[in-house]
Amino acid sequence: MQSNMMNFPLLPRHLLGHAAKLYGTVEIVSRLPDKSLHRETYRDLEARNRALAKALISAGLRPGDRVATLMWNHYAHLEAYFGIPASGGILHTLNLRLHPDDIAYISNHAEDRFLIVDDTLLDLYAAIRPHTHFERVFVVSLAGHPLPPGCESYEALLAEGAGKFTYPDLAETTAAAMCYTSGTTGRPKGVLYSHRSIVLHSLVSALPNALNLGQRDVLVPVVPMFHAISWGLPYTATLAGCKQVMPGPHLDPESLLDLYQQERVSVSAGVPTIWLGILERLEREPERWQLKPGMRMVVGGSAAPEGMIRGFDKFGLEVLHAWGMTETSPLGTVSQLKSYLSNLPADEAYALRAKQGLPVPLFEARAMGDSGEAPQDGKTLGELEVRGPWVAASYYRGERPESWSEDGWFRTGDVVTIDPEGYVKITDRTKDLIKSGGEWISSVDLENALMSHPAVAEAAVIALPDPKWQERPAAVVVLKRNHSASEDELREYLRPKFAKWWLPDVIYFATEIPRTSTGKFLKSRLRKIYAEQEKSRLNCPGTTP
Numbered sequence: 001m002q003s004n005m006m007n008f009p010l011l012p013r014h015l016l017g018h019a020a021k022l023y024g025t026v027e028i029v030s031r032l033p034d035k036s037l038h039r040e041t042y043r044d045l046e047a048r049n050r051a052l053a054k055a056l057i058s059a060g061l062r063p064g065d066r067v068a069t070l071m072w073n074h075y076a077h078l079e080a081y082f083g084i085p086a087s088g089g090i091l092h093t094l095n096l097r098l099h100p101d102d103i104a105y106i107s108n109h110a111e112d113r114f115l116i117v118d119d120t121l122l123d124l125y126a127a128i129r130p131h132t133h134f135e136r137v138f139v140v141s142l143a144g145h146p147l148p149p150g151c152e153s154y155e156a157l158l159a160e161g162a163g164k165f166t167y168p169d170l171a172e173t174t175a176a177a178m179c180y181t182s183g184t185t186g187r188p189k190g191v192l193y194s195h196r197s198i199v200l201h202s203l204v205s206a207l208p209n210a211l212n213l214g215q216r217d218v219l220v221p222v223v224p225m226f227h228a229i230s231w232g233l234p235y236t237a238t239l240a241g242c243k244q245v246m247p248g249p250h251l252d253p254e255s256l257l258d259l260y261q262q263e264r265v266s267v268s269a270g271v272p273t274i275w276l277g278i279l280e281r282l283e284r285e286p287e288r289w290q291l292k293p294g295m296r297m298v299v300g301g302s303a304a305p306e307g308m309i310r311g312f313d314k315f316g317l318e319v320l321h322a323w324g325m326t327e328t329s330p331l332g333t334v335s336q337l338k339s340y341l342s343n344l345p346a347d348e349a350y351a352l353r354a355k356q357g358l359p360v361p362l363f364e365a366r367a368m369g370d371s372g373e374a375p376q377d378g379k380t381l382g383e384l385e386v387r388g389p390w391v392a393a394s395y396y397r398g399e400r401p402e403s404w405s406e407d408g409w410f411r412t413g414d415v416v417t418i419d420p421e422g423y424v425k426i427t428d429r430t431k432d433l434i435k436s437g438g439e440w441i442s443s444v445d446l447e448n449a450l451m452s453h454p455a456v457a458e459a460a461v462i463a464l465p466d467p468k469w470q471e472r473p474a475a476v477v478v479l480k481r482n483h484s485a486s487e488d489e490l491r492e493y494l495r496p497k498f499a500k501w502w503l504p505d506v507i508y509f510a511t512e513i514p515r516t517s518t519g520k521f522l523k524s525r526l527r528k529i530y531a532e533q534e535k536s537r538l539n540c541p542g543t544t545p
C-alpha cells in the first residue's frame with residue numbers, strides 16, 4: 001500500500017530557502033585576495049542564487065548542462081554551489097591544483113558549456129583556454145583585474161537575472177554537482193551527485209554523532225571547494241544556518257589562525273597538512289591567538305596522526321577524524337568515542353580517535369578478504385567496501401565497472417580492519433596512488449613518463465612518508481645497459497609534463513625492481529626498503545643513496 005506522505009523533493013535549494021527565511025541575517029564572510037573581508041547574508045545569498053539560476057537559464061543553459069567553476073573558497077563559489085543546481089544545471093568544480101592539460105581534459109570530458117572563474121586564477125584560465133571549449137566565461141572580480149577579451153563579468157550576469165523568477169521543478173534524483181577523482185590507471189573519472197544525495201548527506205553530516213554542526217557554529221571550510229564538493233560542508237552549514245567564513249586564497253597557518261580568532265570560529269575542516277602547520281604555529285607562539293575554547297577541527301583526506309590529536313588537545317582544541325572519498329560525497333566514517341568508551345585509559349582513547357572511525361547512519365561498511373567478509377576482530381585485513389544513498393553507483397561514463405562488487409558495494413581501494421566496536425582503521429591502500437597534502441599523484445603516470453626516457457629500462461614510483469605532506473613520491477629506476485642518466489636529468493625530463501609538486505623528491509637507481517608472482521612491481525617491499533634508506537639519508541645529510 002502507498003503511504004500518504006507528500007512527495008516533497010530533496011533539493012539543496014530548499015536548504016538555502018530555509019536558511020534565508022529563518023537565519024536571513026547570518027553572515028557568509030569571505031576573505032578577498034587583499035585580505036579584506038567581504039560580507040553577505042543568507043538573504044543576500046538566496047537573492048543572488050535566484051539571479052544566477054535565472055540568468056543561466058536565460059543564457060541558454062539546458063537541464064543537465066555542466067557549468068564549471070575555477071575558484072577558491074568564497075561567496076561566489078558558494079553562489080555557484082546553489083545557483084547552478086537550482087537552474088537545473090550541474091555544478092562542475094575544477095581542481096585548480098592540477099596540471100593545465102589535466103584540467104582541460106576533465107573539462108572536455110565533462111563537456112562543460114560555461115565557466116565561472118575568479119580573477120586571481122586568470123593565468124591558469126589562460127593556460128587551459130586554448131584546449132577547452134567554453135561557450136561563455138564569467139569572471140568574478142575579487143582582485144580587480146581587467147576582464148580578458150572574450151570574457152564577461154559575473155556581476156553583469158547576475159544583473160541579467162534580476163526580477164521575478166520561479167525555480168524550475170526538478171526531480172531529486174537528477175544530477176546537481178560533479179567532481180572528478182584521480183584514477184590509478186588512466187584518466188580521472190567523474191562522480192555525479194544528485195540533489196537527493198547532497199541533502200541526505202547534509203542531514204547526516206550535521207548530526208551530533210557525525211560532524212555535529214548547529215546554527216550557533218561558525219564554520220571555516222579550509223578544504224577546497226573543488227574537492228569532493230568541499231566535503232559537502234557548504235550544504236551542511238546552510239542546512240544548519242550557521243555562519244560560514246571562507247578563507248579565499250589565504251591558506252597559510254598564520255592567515256587561518258588570524259581568521260579563526262577574528263571571526264570566533266567554532267569548527268573548521270581540512271587535510272592533515274593544514275592542521276600540522278597550524279599546530280606547529282600554535283606551539284611556537286602559544287599566547288598569540290585566542291581561539292574559541294573547544295573549537296573542533298575536522299581532519300580527513302589522509303590519516304590524522306595520533307600525535308597531532310594529542311597536540312591539539314593540549315590547546316583545548318578537538319580533532320574530529322573523518323574518512324571519506326569523492327565517490328562517497330564524501331563522508332563515510334567519523335571517529336568519536338562512544339559514551340561507554342569515554343573512560344578508556346588515555347593511550348587507548350587516542351588510538352581509537354586516530355582510527356578512521358564509525359560509519360555514519362545510512363552508510364554501511366564491510367571489509368572483504370579473499371574468502372568473503374573479514375571478521376570484525378580489529379586484526380583481519382580486508383578491502384573496505386561501502387554502500388549508502390550518497391555513494392556513487394557508477395562513474396560518469398561507466399568507466400571501471402569493476403570498482404563495484406557483484407552485489408553492488410563500492411570497492412574503496414583502502415585496506416582496513418574493523419574492530420568489534422565497529423571502528424574502521426585504514427592500514428594500507430590497494431590504489432597505486434600517492435596522496436601528498438591532500439592531493440593525488442598518479443604513480444602510474446610518473447612511471448610511464450619515466451619509462452619513456454631513452455635511458456630508463458624500468459621505473460617504479462612509490463609513496464614515502466613525509467612529516468609535512470604525509471606522503472611524497474620517490475622513484476626507483478633501473479637504467480638500460482650502457483646508458484646513463486642523472487637524477488636531475490630525469491626530473492627535468494618529467495618537469496614539462498607534470499605539475500611541480502608531482503615531481504619525485506628523490507630518484508633511486510637500482511639494478512632490479514622486485515616483482516610479485518604475477519609480474520607486478522612489489523611496491524610494499526619497495527616502500528619498506530626505501531623508507532629505511534630515506535630515513536638514513538635524512539639523518540646523514542650529504543650522503544647520497
Ligand code: AMP
Nearest residue numbers: 300301302303322323324325326414426
Ligand atoms: P578523495 O577521493 O580524493 O577524497 O580520496 C579518498 C581517499 O583518501 C580514501 O580512499 C583514502 O585512501 C584517503 N583518505 C581519506 N580520508 C582518510 C583518512 N581519514 N585516513 C586515511 N586515508 C584517508
